[in-house]
Amino acid sequence: MSNSANGAALPRAAGLGSIFDARQQVSEAVSAGLKRRYAREKRFRLYGMLATLFAVAVLGILLFTIIRTGLPAFTQTMIKLSVTLYPQEIDPKGDRDPQTLSSADYQRLVRDALDDYFPDVTSRNDRRELFAMISPGATYVIRSMVIADPSLIGKRIEIEVPLKDDIDQFAKGKIDSEADQANRRVSDKQIGWYQRLVDRDLIVSRFNTTLFTAGDSRSPELAGIWGAVVGSFWTMSLTLLMSFPLAVGAAVYLEEFAPKNRWTDVIEVNINNLAAVPSIVFGLLGLAVFIGFFGVPRSSPMVGALVLTLMTLPIIIIASRAALKSVPPSIREAALGVGASKMQATLHHVLPLAMPGMLTGTILGMAHALGETAPLLMIGMVAFIVDVPSGPLSSATVMPVQIYLWSDAPERAFIERASAAIMVLLGFLTVMNLLAVALRKRFEKRW
Known part of the structure; x- marks a missing residue:
C-alpha cells in the first residue's frame, strides 16, 4: 500500500516541479521583457531630451546671431x-x-x-x-x-x-x-x-x-522702420476687422446650424485645404482679383489686408470650430431645456464659453500673417517707400518685406538694420503670443 502511494506521489511531484519550472521560465521571460521595455523607454526619453536640447541649441544660436548682428544698429x-x-x-x-x-x-x-x-x-x-x-x-x-x-x-x-x-x-x-x-x-x-x-x-x-x-532710405544711416511699422499696423488692423467676424460667423454656422450633408462636407474639406495652400498663391489671387479686377491701389495696406484676410480665414475658422466643439453638450441641452431658442443658446451660452479659444486662434493667425512676405511681394508692397503711410490706401510696406529689402542690400549697415528689425518683429510676435495666453486666462470660464 505504501509502495503504491509512493508511486502515485512521484508523478504528482514531478508534475508540480514541471509547473514550477514553467512558471519560473515565464517569470524570467517577463522580467527580461520588462528590462528591455524599460531600456527602450530610457532610450526614447534620452532621444527626446537630445532632440529638445538640439532644437534649443539651434534656436539659441539663431537668436544669438541675430542679436549680435543687430545690436550695433x-x-x-x-x-x-x-x-x-x-x-x-x-x-x-x-x-x-x-x-x-x-x-x-x-x-x-x-x-x-x-x-x-x-x-x-x-x-x-x-x-x-x-x-x-x-x-x-x-x-x-x-x-x-x-x-x-x-x-x-x-x-x-x-x-x-x-x-x-x-x-x-x-x-x-x-x-x-x-x-x-x-x-x-x-x-x-x-x-x-x-x-x-x-x-x-x-x-x-x-x-x-x-x-x-x-x-x-537709400542711405543706411538714415533708414528706419517707422514706415514699415505703420504699414504693418494698417495692414494688420484691417485684416483683423475683416477676418475675425467672418471667421467666427462661418465657424458658428458650420458647427451649430449647418445641416450635415454633402454640401457642408465639401465646404469643410475646402476650408481644411485652404489652410494648407502656399501663401504665394493668395498673393497671385490678390494681384489678379483685387488689383487687376477691382482696382484696389497697388502696394496699399488695403490690398495687403484683403490678401492676408483670405489667408488667415481658414486658420481662424478651424480654431474657432475646435473651440466650439470643446464646449460640453450639456451646456446646449441645459439652455434648450429652460426654453432658450437655438440662437439664444448659441449666442448667450456656447459662444462666450468658446470665445477664449477663438481669440487665441485669432491672435495666432494674426501673428502668422504678420510674418508673411511672399503674398505681399506679389501685390507690390516690395516697392521702395520713403514716406510714412498716412492711411489704408497710401503706398506702404510692412516689417517682413522691409527686412527682406534690407537683407538684400549690399551695404553692411543695412544687414545690421535688418537684424535689428527682426528683433523688433520677434518682440511684436512675442507680445502677441503673450496676449493670446492672457486673453485665454482672462475670459476662460469653468463649468
Whole structure:
C-alpha cells in the first residue's frame, strides 16, 4: 500500500516541479521583457531630451546671431559740428519765408563747418573724400532746426550730425584698417581724418533714434522702420476687422446650424485645404482679383489686408470650430431645456464659453500673417517707400518685406538694420503670443 502511494506521489511531484519550472521560465521571460521595455523607454526619453536640447541649441544660436548682428544698429556714430547760419545763404530777403528756408543750401554750411576742422585739405579730390564722410542727413538736421526756430539764423550753433555708414562701420570695428585699401570702403586718408576728429573729441556715439522714427532710405544711416511699422499696423488692423467676424460667423454656422450633408462636407474639406495652400498663391489671387479686377491701389495696406484676410480665414475658422466643439453638450441641452431658442443658446451660452479659444486662434493667425512676405511681394508692397503711410490706401510696406529689402542690400549697415528689425518683429510676435495666453486666462470660464 505504501509502495503504491509512493508511486502515485512521484508523478504528482514531478508534475508540480514541471509547473514550477514553467512558471519560473515565464517569470524570467517577463522580467527580461520588462528590462528591455524599460531600456527602450530610457532610450526614447534620452532621444527626446537630445532632440529638445538640439532644437534649443539651434534656436539659441539663431537668436544669438541675430542679436549680435543687430545690436550695433541701435547706435549711430555722430560728429560735432559748429555751423554758422549765414543769413545771406539761408534767407537773403529776410522775410523768413518757409519756402525760402526749406530750399536753402545747407550742404554748403556743413562743408564750411568741416573746412574749419581741416584747413589743410585743399585739393578737389581730397575735399570730396572729406565731405563724403558726412551723411546727407546732416543737411536735413540743420534745415529742420532752422524751420522750427528761424531766430537761429545769423548765429553759430553746435549740432551733432550722423557720419556716413562706411565711417560708422569703421568706428564700430567692422572695417579692418590694416586690410588693403582696395578691399575696404574707407580710404587711408579718411581713416586719418577720422582719427584726428577722435583726438579732438568731436566723435560721439548716440542711440539711433532714426531707426525708430524714420522711413526707408537709400542711405543706411538714415533708414528706419517707422514706415514699415505703420504699414504693418494698417495692414494688420484691417485684416483683423475683416477676418475675425467672418471667421467666427462661418465657424458658428458650420458647427451649430449647418445641416450635415454633402454640401457642408465639401465646404469643410475646402476650408481644411485652404489652410494648407502656399501663401504665394493668395498673393497671385490678390494681384489678379483685387488689383487687376477691382482696382484696389497697388502696394496699399488695403490690398495687403484683403490678401492676408483670405489667408488667415481658414486658420481662424478651424480654431474657432475646435473651440466650439470643446464646449460640453450639456451646456446646449441645459439652455434648450429652460426654453432658450437655438440662437439664444448659441449666442448667450456656447459662444462666450468658446470665445477664449477663438481669440487665441485669432491672435495666432494674426501673428502668422504678420510674418508673411511672399503674398505681399506679389501685390507690390516690395516697392521702395520713403514716406510714412498716412492711411489704408497710401503706398506702404510692412516689417517682413522691409527686412527682406534690407537683407538684400549690399551695404553692411543695412544687414545690421535688418537684424535689428527682426528683433523688433520677434518682440511684436512675442507680445502677441503673450496676449493670446492672457486673453485665454482672462475670459476662460469653468463649468
